[in-house]
Amino acid sequence: MHVLLVKTSSMGDVIHTLPALTDARAAIPGLRVDWVVEEAFAELAARHPAVANVFPCALRRWRKHPIKARRTGEWADFKSAMQAVNYDAVIDAQGLIKSAFVTRLARGPKFGLDKHSAREGLSARVLDHPLSVVRGQHAIQRVRQLFSQALNYPLPDSAPDYGLPRAHVPAPLSQPGELVFCHGTTWPTKHYPEAFWRQLLELATAEGHRVHLPWGNDAEKARAERLAAGLERVEVLPKMGLDSLTDKLLGWDAFIAVDTGLAHLAAAAGLPGVALYGPTDPVLTGVQGVRASSLAADFPCAPCVQESCTYRGELGKGVEPPCFSTLKPETVWRALRRQSP
Numbered sequence: 296m297h298v299l300l301v302k303t304s305s306m307g308d309v310i311h312t313l314p315a316l317t318d319a320r321a322a323i324p325g326l327r328v329d330w331v332v333e334e335a336f337a338e339l340a341a342r343h344p345a346v347a348n349v350f351p352c353a354l355r356r357w358r359k360h361p362i363k364a365r366r367t368g369e370w371a372d373f374k375s376a377m378q379a380v381n382y383d384a385v386i387d388a389q390g391l392i393k394s395a396f397v398t399r400l401a402r403g404p405k406f407g408l409d410k411h412s413a414r415e416g417l418s419a420r421v422l423d424h425p426l427s428v429v430r431g432q433h434a435i436q437r438v439r440q441l442f443s444q445a446l447n448y449p450l451p452d453s454a455p456d457y458g459l460p461r462a463h464v465p466a467p468l469s470q471p472g473e474l475v476f477c478h479g480t481t482w483p484t485k486h487y488p489e490a491f492w493r494q495l496l497e498l499a500t501a502e503g504h505r506v507h508l509p510w511g512n513d514a515e516k517a518r519a520e521r522l523a524a525g526l527e528r529v530e531v532l533p534k535m536g537l538d539s540l541t542d543k544l545l546g547w548d549a550f551i552a553v554d555t556g557l558a559h560l561a562a563a564a565g566l567p568g569v570a571l572y573g574p575t576d577p578v579l580t581g582v583q584g585v586r587a588s589s590l591a592a593d594f595p596c597a598p599c600v601q602e603s604c605t606y607r608g609e610l611g612k613g614v615e616p617p618c619f620s621t622l623k624p625e626t627v628w629r630a631l632r633r634q635s636p
Contacts, residue, residue, distance in 0.1 A: 297327045297380060298446070301398050302388040302438075303334040303352060304539075306556025307431065307580065310563050311434040312388055313343055314455035315442040320345040320504040322448035331377060331397055338538040339560075343458040350377050354393055378402055378467035386445050387422065388438055390414050395421045406445035434580055455583050457563035459541075465548040465567055465586075468635040475561065476521070477552035479515035480588065482602040484574040484616045485554045492522050494624035495551060507532050507538060507547070509557065550587075551631055554580070562587035567634040569627060573618040574599045586634045590627065595620035 298319075302312045309332060320326050327347040332340045334351035341349045352373055357364040364370040382403030387394050391411030397398040398405055399421040409425035412417035419425045426444045428437050434515040449539050456496055472622045474500075478492055499506050505528045508519040516531070523529040535543075537560075544550075550568035552558035562584030570582040572591045576598040581589030591597065596606050597618045604616045611617025 296323050296325065296383045296446070298329070299377070299380070299382045299385045299403065300328050300330045300388060300399070303331060303354060303394060303397070304336065306336060306339075307559045308434070308622075309336045309339060310388065310457065310556070310559040312438050313457040313459070313563060314435055316343050316345045316452050317437040317458045318439055319442050319448070320458075321451075322443075323446060323551050329380070329382075330378075335537065338536070339541060342541070345458070347387040348376075348471055352397065354397070372507050374400060384445055386442065387418065388441060390418050391531070392418055394418060398422070406441075408441065410510045431579070433578065433583065435583055444539075449603065456587070458547065459563055459565070461545050461565040463546045465565070465636060467566075468502070468549060468632050469503070469629065471505070472548035473546070474499055475509065475547050475550045475566075476506050477550060477555055477557040477561065478518060479511055479557075480553045480555040482574065484599075484602060484604050486616070487553050487571050487573075487619055487622075488614055488616075489518065489522065491523075491619065491624050491627075492620075495627060496522060496526055496529055496574075498624060498628045500526055504528065507543070510534070519621065549631060549635060551627060552582075558582050567631070567636065568629045569634060571619070571622055571627065573603055573616055573622075574598055574604075576600065585636065586635060588630070590622055590630055592618040593621045 318588045326345055327439055328345045329348040330340045330346050331352055335355050337351040356371055371431055383403045385401040385403045386399040390408040392415050395418035398605045405422045406424045407422045409427050410419040412428045413419055428440045449586035455577035496506055507530050509532045510516040510519045519531045523531050544564040550561040550566045553569045554572050554575045561568055562582040567586035570589050572589055577591050606617055611620030614620040
């Protein structure tokens with residue numbers, strides 16, 4: 296069976312799709328999947344053993360500069376590659392207008408979330424087989440259900456398997472290990488307080504661990520350098536692509552992260568660790584891994600799912616955002632140690 300998967304972004308969404316591919320590959324011998332994905336995540340998508348071809352796309356850039364996309368031939372080449380095969384199934388696993396725009400171009404019967412299940416119900420109009428998947432579940436479980444219905448196999452009840460082989464066995468935290476702290480994220484409200492990160496680094500290095508700090512832009516690099524200042528066993532990583540960072544994660548021993556794509560990547564790579572959730576809801580998008588768990592703030596207005604904090608009470612005074620006052624560094628460190636093998 297030859298399947299085209301449309302799941303373009305974000306990093307977390309791409310990672311949440313990997314267990315469904317593992318399920319499908321186990322259920323359907325000889326399964327080959329071609330994947331339409333944003334160009335930034337093409338190398339990550341290609342790592343899964345079920346994926347035969349990756350079609351990198353740049354929808355945001357192409358929409359912003361449509362004439363240039365046509366003049367350079369990027370759009371024509373993408374469309375030609377995607378339409379070269381008459382697929383046994385085309386699965387829109389995103390349920391957005393932008394993914395429907397790509398899905399309608401493909402050749403083959405089209406499956407995806409129906410208008411009640413998709414984030415943007417209009418996306419279901421391009422489907423031949425709209426499928427009902429209950430909302431309010433974790434994103435990983437929703438994609439696994441969608442695949443099992445679209446490709447007609449029983450939904451496994453096993454833990455998610457991301458299909459990323461790992462040769463290194465994480466060392467227990469009772470001995471010095473290689474840790475990664477993923478401090479960068481998008482919303483201001485999702486940032487764990489910098490002073491708390493520094494305390495976590497001091498706790499980790501005091502026990503002999505080496506901690507690596509990745510970054511993706513100038514602001515994150517500056518934060519990493521402030522956090523690492525004066526701590527010999529803390530390394531600010533050089534700028535590296537997602538593929539190189541994935542290789543590193545597969546060889547490290549544990550992680551702590553805020554709600555960001557790298558948290559999901561670390562969990563998918565098999566690292567023990569904890570992800571910290573203040574304004575966002577781990578029930579829907581928390582990390583899932585063999586030894587990865589989510590820590591949610593115990594705060595009156597959490598999860599607010601807001602990019603800007605509007606809390607004006609006295610709780611958590613002096614901590615920004617205040618919801619993280621319930622996730623002190625000592626609490627986080629104890630939680631990480633519980634995840635360690």
